[in-house]
């Protein structure tokens with residue numbers, strides 16, 4: 077018989093939404109509840125959290141990747157909540173603050189490439205090439221490696237034109253990987269978008285295409301990943317159906333590593349849960365269960 081579920085010792089992750097209309101993820105560890113990016117209004121974020129039985133009042137911090145509006149639009153409302161600290165690089169904080177000078181944000185400035193602690197999290201930032209001031213990805217880790225509190229980690233990298241070696245090194249350390257599959261190159265070419273915008277999206281500082289992301293994922297030997305989220309899908313230049321077709325069986329024919337696709341319109345109901353216990357039964361339908369290999 078498996079031990080009773082103890083949410084307090086589990087790590088849970090879900091994506092509230094991800095597209096050019098807004099980006100926000102939720103990571104819950106035994107000692108922290110944090111958002112990654114804040115692309116939705118506070119009211120909408122609260123409603124989205126409620127759908128996952130979470131409250132905005134319990135959020136400790138927001139970790140920003142960069143200043144584009146689909147990642148920071150919610151700060152106006154979120155900044156009113158006194159318990160929320162906002163982590164960003166200095167250049168990102170300046171860009172955000174100059175766009176919303178009236179908003180008082182409790183900044184926690186982080187350096188690109190640095191590691192630091194927040195609650196029970198160890199957070200590492202890594203540079204990603206994107207056309208913003210100082211875009212970063214994040215590697216969040218928690219746990220001391222014991223059976224009760226095993227090491228568990230999440231890498232978040234959306235909004236990047238290329239997967240650099242440095243970014244790939246950080247992402248390879250994660251149990252849960254969030255990476256973008258932004259556009260299909262042909263749909264982008266055939267879209268009515270202005271030439272300059274097409275150039276920007278497909279540049280080395282733009283966004284990853286389906287083909288680039290697939291090539292990157294396939295290039296990683298013996299990945300640690302136990303769950304992959306494909307995010308920041310363009311509603312005009314990509315589709316969930318196409319992403320499913322391209323990535324589906326190509327990555328994991330045995331289905332050992334679930335792949336969740338974040339619909340740009342409706343989001344993603346999946347929750348990754350990594351606990352210290354051994355699980356034998358599938359969870360309720362909206363939850364995907366990811367087990368720690370050492371517990372098998």
Ligand SMILES: [Zn+2]
Pocket residue numbers: 095096099144146147235308
């Ligand atoms: Zn974006």
Ligand SMILES: [Zn+2]
Pocket residue numbers: 142144206208235
């Ligand atoms: Zn961006």
